[in-house]
Amino acid sequence: MPSTKLANSEAKIVKLKDVALRAGCSLATASRALNGNPTVGEVERERVLAAAAQLGYVPNNSARALRAQTKHLVGVIIPTLDHAIYAKMVDGLQDRLAQAGTSVIINTSGYDLERERSQARLLVARGVEAIILVGAEHQTQTVETLARAGVSQILTYTDTPGDASGAVGFDNYASGISAAKYLLELGHRRFGMIAGLTQHNDRARLRRDGYLDAIMEAGISRDNVVVLEAPYSIDAGGAAMRSLMQTHPRPTAVFCGSDILAVGAVKYCGPAGISVPKDVSIIGFDNLEIAHVVEPELTTIDVPAREMGQMAAEALIEFKKSGEKGIVKTLQTRLLIRQSTGPAPD
Amino acid sequence: MPSTKLANSEAKIVKLKDVALRAGCSLATASRALNGNPTVGEVERERVLAAAAQLGYVPNNSARALRAQTKHLVGVIIPTLDHAIYAKMVDGLQDRLAQAGTSVIINTSGYDLERERSQARLLVARGVEAIILVGAEHQTQTVETLARAGVSQILTYTDTPGDASGAVGFDNYASGISAAKYLLELGHRRFGMIAGLTQHNDRARLRRDGYLDAIMEAGISRDNVVVLEAPYSIDAGGAAMRSLMQTHPRPTAVFCGSDILAVGAVKYCGPAGISVPKDVSIIGFDNLEIAHVVEPELTTIDVPAREMGQMAAEALIEFKKSGEKGIVKTLQTRLLIRQSTGPAPD
DNA sequence: CCAGCTTGCGAAATCGTTTTCTTCGCAACT
């Protein structure tokens, strides 16, 4: 019944038919003109384009998708938008995909792979053509659901695609190694690490393993390195640092799995009478803005998050064209030396 | 052919017709059964549901959306995901909307209203049923496009809905006043402000105006307050602070339109030999994480960003039910007094 | 000058649902 609602009095939606009418041609021609089909003449095309512009025509995507079987829609599932590192990645992704006329639906899993799975299913129902995930570790059900629905997957923050269509990221393990090497060069011999929670998080795990392996490699005894885990929050980082500083002998260098943790660690030291970097060196990860704000400024490993998002978008586009699985784009992380690290105390 | 299914290369898509066939009923009945329409008998419904489950039926969202004109899809356009304040808002929004079975498409405008307009068009084309915008100032074309497409609009970060369907936010003007009042109470008489770029940004403008008006109200001469504008970045905040500190006589209190700017300001002071808060008091806005990290910790105005997102979601749901335009939900900002403010120097 | 090709365009089929319209049967009322 038309009388039920009359909130929007003038809500006339302009359809392709209206455009065609205005341009004085058929629906078919209008459609072709707008889609850049070369079989339509120059004059006619101009007329259609002009009409569309004048009327402010916006094509109905559902109809288009229904008929043409292309939705120009991808989903992304990240742990949380709260952390700048993921927000930046999504920003880059979104930016690049928008240029290709593709929209992005975002879901957050809160580091919970179970929730990730249900989000994935939801996205499939929504008809996304592809999905962007973080990390290499996922439930087999997630992967299967996606594969069965013919949804291609791009992994980020990792350089090992596994069964996915592609991966865009960096070598977490190597990054851990580089942190260790730098600290070893500075003469440190007793190490600590505040890792993110490694369960169901391959990135946190690999950073830790790289760090540990490089230290072992240098002939340091496993007794001289203490590893703690903490959820990604400043407070948790501070708490972990406290535990670390209570061990005897205490480490002179601490590598943190994220700047968030590192900031917590640094902030703990001041009031506790521990000097950074004189008494203890601290390295972060991600190169967030806060790394620059905290005192002393944080030595950290820079992760090009925005580029990663952009390149993920490109990998996706590339994959859709070529159909070749296993595209890998590796980005480089860089150790940024600032003020939170220094030579080992005597 | 009776061969049930090829491995997983070419999975046959099961349509409603298949379900109906299997359940031995018509399309219409199958549709009704699946949608919980009460006019279908118990027995029939069970049969349809069973058939759908067995076949692993997933409705084609495009077709459904096309016919039923409901996509369970909303768009949000924010300036950038880079700033935690917006990321948090989106996070809250997404969270709450997901519970209602609605997905969110995110676009970023980079504080550019022109880009916002084109993003809006894109979202309309995608068929979003509503759109969430930031602030009250938008191009008339944006508003028109949305109105014409029958897309409801919810504004955030503002409490004045204008022509939109609703607004969820806070009183930027009043927040500016409260900052000024607090500084006046502390005895300050010469004021500075580092505002965000106020062009096309009503929020930045209102905060500034509230601040200024409250100061004037207290009988302070306009000569004793200097207002600068800066893009939202730490460096720009620092640069603005430098300019501010070079005026004579220089302000003893500075209000910044964002914590980002305030952090830049605070960071500038240390090396410049200016003590915060002894020589100059600084107030931020947003209560970002960095406000807590910088030394001294920042007095700031807390903006409940995540709640704002959640409430925007609720406003939207409410609006869809009632159809009443002009829902306004006002949130309270709070002045959080920390260490970057103190009594005016003698 | 005509067969054969290309080009430009319109009519109509199509995508997979939801929703209206209709029909049918049966119980209940006048």
Place this chain on the structure above:
DNA sequence: AGTTGCGAAGAAAACGATTTCGCAAGCTGG
């Protein structure tokens, strides 16, 4: 008995685009 009312379910009409097919010119080459 005839009519009405009602619940359940099927047939067919939307929804708004794209795409297939076919037709009518306008060429070209033999």
